[in-house]
Amino acid sequence: MKRAYLGLGSNLGPRQHYLAQAIARLGGPSLAVTAQSSIYETAPVGYTDQGWFLNMAVEIETTLLPLQLLRLVARIERTLGRQRTFPNGPRTLDIDILLYDRHSVRTRHLVIPHPRMTERRFVLESLAEIAPNLVHPAAGKSIQTLLTAVSSQAIRRWTPPETHWAPVPLSTPESVLI
Numbered sequence: 001m002k003r004a005y006l007g008l009g010s011n012l013g014p015r016q017h018y019l020a021q022a023i024a025r026l027g028g029p030s031l032a033v034t035a036q037s038s039i040y041e042t043a044p045v046g047y048t049d050q051g052w053f054l055n056m057a058v059e060i061e062t063t064l065l066p067l068q069l070l071r072l073v074a075r076i077e078r079t080l081g082r083q084r085t086f087p088n089g090p091r092t093l094d095i096d097i098l099l100y101d102r103h104s105v106r107t108r109h110l111v112i113p114h115p116r117m118t119e120r121r122f123v124l125e126s127l128a129e130i131a132p133n134l135v136h137p138a139a140g141k142s143i144q145t146l147l148t149a150v151s152s153q154a155i156r157r158w159t160p161p162e163t164h165w166a167p168v169p170l171s172t173p174e175s176v177l178i
Contacts (some may be wrong), residue, residue, distance in 0.1 A: 001061040003034075004069065005131065007096040007114070007123050008056050011044065015054040016160060018080050018093045025076045026060060031069075035059040037126035043154035045120060046088030054158055057098070057126035066105045066112060069097060098123065102137045113138055118146050121153040 006026075010018040019039065026033050036058045044050050062069060073095040081092040098114045105112040117123045118139055124147040127134070132144040139146060 001063060002101045004060050004062060004100040005098045005127060005134075006058050006060060006073065007094075007098050007117070007126070008058065009053045009094040009096075009122075010092055011051045011053040012090050012092045013081070019054060019056060021080055022076055022093055022095060023058060025079070026058070030064050031060055031062040031072070033058050034061050035130040037129040039158040040122055040126055040155050041158040042122040042156075044088070045153070047086070050090045053122070055122045055126060057123070057130060059130055066097065066100050066103070066110060067107070069100070070110050073097065096123075098127065099134070099137070104137060119150065121147070121150045122155050124150055125155055 008019050008022055010016075012018075016039065023033055023036065037056045039054050039056045042053050042055050044053060064072060077091075077093050077095055082094070083091070096114050096117075097110065097112055098117050100112045103112060113136060114123070117127075118136065124143060128143045128147045132142065134143050135141065136143065136146060
């Protein structure tokens with residue numbers, strides 16, 4: 001089994017639902033989610049004329065090779081409505097392979113470690129929550145150290161909105177709650 005780290009994000013529709021569905025679909029005989037961060041709400045990066053994202057990181061153990069993992073996460077994205085309209089555009093779900101063991105991968109379709117992860121506070125913040133001492137193979141520094149060096153970006157720990165409910169009045173005196 002190899003250990004890998006994924007970054008998940010969503011800024012369209014029921015964002016928390018898409019993240020939860022992605023995590024549920026990551027389970028199986030060749031892959032298991034072993035840790036997940038809190039959810040963070042973050043301002044968009046790159047194309048900024050869009051809604052804020054919910055982002056998080058997950059640690060997985062897998063027997064899949066990096067390109068097999070890429071195909072799996074791309075399939076999950078498509079299943080949950082991802083449409084690639086333009087770079088950094090709005091999306092129902094984005095799953096990035098951040099790290100894959102201590103390996104470096106450079107192909108036309110996949111670069112590991114993720115090339116911009118050390119510049120993005122939302123990636124490092126969520127990753128530091130689940131693996132602060134993990135060493136970035138290219139930078140040679142821990143995730144926690146990289147986090148302290150990244151510039152300030154708009155980010156906050158996300159808490160779901162409260163569900164407001166009111167008790168339903170009993171219609172007759174004979175009604176009994178069971």
